[in-house]
Amino acid sequence: MDNEPAQTKDEGFLSRMALNDNKAGMEGLDRDKINNIIMESSKGSKFYENELKKDQQVNQRIEKMMLQKANITQAQLKKAQAQVEKMTLALERSRDLSRVIVHVDMDAFYAAVEMRDCAELKTKPMAVGSMSMLSTSNYLARKYGVRAAMPGFIAKKLCSDLVIVPPNFDKYRAVSDEIREIFADYDPHFLPMSLDEAYLDFTEHLEQRQTWPESLRTHRYSSKSITTAVEETPNPKDTEAKDEDLSPILFKESPGSPPGLDGSKGANGGSELFGTSVEEAVREMRFRIEQKTMLTASAGIAPNMMLAKVCSDKNKPNGQYRLPPTREAVMDFIQDLPVRKICGIGKVSEKMLNALEITKCSHLGQQMALLSLLFSETACQNFMEVSLGLGSTRISRHEERKSMSIERTFKELSDAEEQFSLCRELCKDLAEDMKKEGLKGKTVSLKLKNVNFEVKTRAQTLQCAVAAEEEIFAVAKDLLKTEIDNESPHPLKLRLMGVRMSAFVSSDDKAPTQKSILGFLKSGSSGSSEIKGEPSYNPSQASQPMACPSVQTAKRKEEVFLHSRKPEETRNGGEPQQSFFQRAQAKRLQLHVSSVNTQDEGCGAEARGISPIGACSKESALSSAALNKTGGSVSQVLENKRAAPAGDHPSTSGCEARPQILICPVCSSKVETTDLNVFNRHIDLCLNVASTNQKKSESESVYDEKKCLQECKELNKRKERSEAEEEQPFGSKESSRVCPRGGQHGGSIQKVFLTQSDSKPTTSQKCQGKLSDLVCPVCHLTQETDDLAVFNRHVDLCLNQEVLHELKGQTTFSQNPSVVKNSKNIASRNLPPKQAGKVKSKRRGSPSSLPSKKSRSLGLCNTIDKFLR
């Protein structure tokens, strides 16, 4: 609301520590009093000291920036201004007001769920979390300044009556599934951002809706409607709550809210008719959410995601706001909007901008020339879009997760041995999670936070992707050891440790196996030649710069801009309007252009769900099943390694053209042979060496029990420069019998894919209920088992049936009809990678409709379809 620029250091620091009254439900509280309490509670703590330190760093950044600003000449500014104007024109021309984007957000989600399920809580200030940290508070608690991300013990000081309820993620997930089912009715491709939040593209729904009869727009009040629930509760206090409008269950209608909802209290068993307008459609969606879950949602309607997000906050709770799709309305809306309201501008960016006296979005537009001289290209691009009220007009899922991690906070831990065993624990849990998604990564990162809250990360990238506990631990342990050694003779005094895996081998790299399986079933021989001749494959793509993470992001920003002008000429770039940033970073822009080009091939149709249903993920499942039967990680490492270099399908996961070599999964060294028998003998040898070393080292040190693996890796480092060996193209017949002996050595290398043996739940809270709701990626039915072996058998069966069907000439994969009734499926199909990490069991086998933007995936789908014809 009130964003005074930081005048003194103290006030500046407040912006970091103090209450953030940006949130809904925080209006008109005694900010000073609250801030005093917060500061008093924090002062002197290690946390506070560290925050002070970080704040000073930010202040230095600002000082540096101000110095830069002082050195800017009028001439520079003028030139920049001209460029900005050009850029603005270009962006303006790209403005697309044709989409209807909706952002939905549940009101005080976790807290509301808990209140719904516990009458006692309905009248009390409460929060979900612990004494250490709160994740949400109800609106009653917000009156005291209690909010998300505030430690419980401070919240208690603000409000001694505060009831803190421990989180119940299973429950929230279940509710989330319910609301996602409703979302899917309005946009089957909706983008969930968290359990309680999603973006939807209503454009198509609204087109259809115009032709809908009233019957389709009529929705009944649920028998367990909110009013009923409140009235039925025996506790008389609940009636009070209702009267006071404070019941977070039945939020008072906000200004933007519909007529009707409120007036129909007594209409249990009745129904409500909704109109055909956007607002009516969104109102209807919120109505259905409320009837189904007894919880309320707020929504924002706007022509792009950035604006929709801001709009959903406008009439929170239990309200909605529509920003009309005209340039004028958008610019008006933006005018006085505090920059902090924009998603992506956090407290640091806000502070930096405030230092330049930029507090409102309109200031951004006015100061663009200055900003372009002080901030990075990416940041400027973003600022400029914000200042024009532009944002993404197409919602698309991020196709693949980029990292997976686990971290834990604990009381001071200084003993090295304990640190190592904790590290192993983390690696074990991470490996389990990786296994569930069939992931293998090349980069292992260790995160350490000491008792002074100082954070350190250390990373190492391996030659080939790993996934097993031992493999991860071998690296993490080393990283940890280095840090311990660096600190010695003092111990590391840790309060947090985390392990992260990244640089995953693309899931597409697993495709060749599946292809060859299908090919085998079809023709009785390798499918490689047919696949190689597949016309949809364009060999020139292989040499294009692939979408590195950074390039991909940059691409999104650039997309509107490039696309809107001359979509058919993106390759050429270099139009005058681009020159502004191009001059600054010509090289980077070129990357953008090619990446736009690459992406556009696969994106459009697929993102809207036109792609053949799940051919790609079916393949993943096939591969998993096959691996599950035939071998452990050895063969899977091989598959990945073999697949990547084949080059027939450029990998989007790596920018580098991967060499065609065979790499031993045990010692990670390159093996100079194309003969797989030779290669397998090498692996056997390595495994023997490994197990011998293991025995030896076990007596040497507790933490070196898997020293062998590490030794192998070090060996590999020395061998790194050994000559690369050309590999067979993927899909050659060997690939289906790669490493036939892998299984025999399962003792030293863990079976990678979905063994049930270690499915015991971990203590980590994110694992709650992780084994429920396994959904078969083939038939889409929820399997009522927690046993992954059982589940795997089911998937295998399904896959066999499916392949047989397809061979009979059914080119489209028809869903099992009974699937439709299974509510869990929609939700689980729609899980984005982020959520997938939280509901990991659901993601196994990557359900079919998860779109993959990659052109090569599409190519692959076509390939298989062709095959079967």
Added chain:
DNA sequence: ATACATACC
């Protein structure tokens, strides 16, 4: 490639 910082829920 690595380290660190920022941001979001």
Added chain:
DNA sequence: TACTGGTATGTAT
């Protein structure tokens, strides 16, 4: 007593 955990991305080196 007590200030999270998971993921993505930007920036600097």
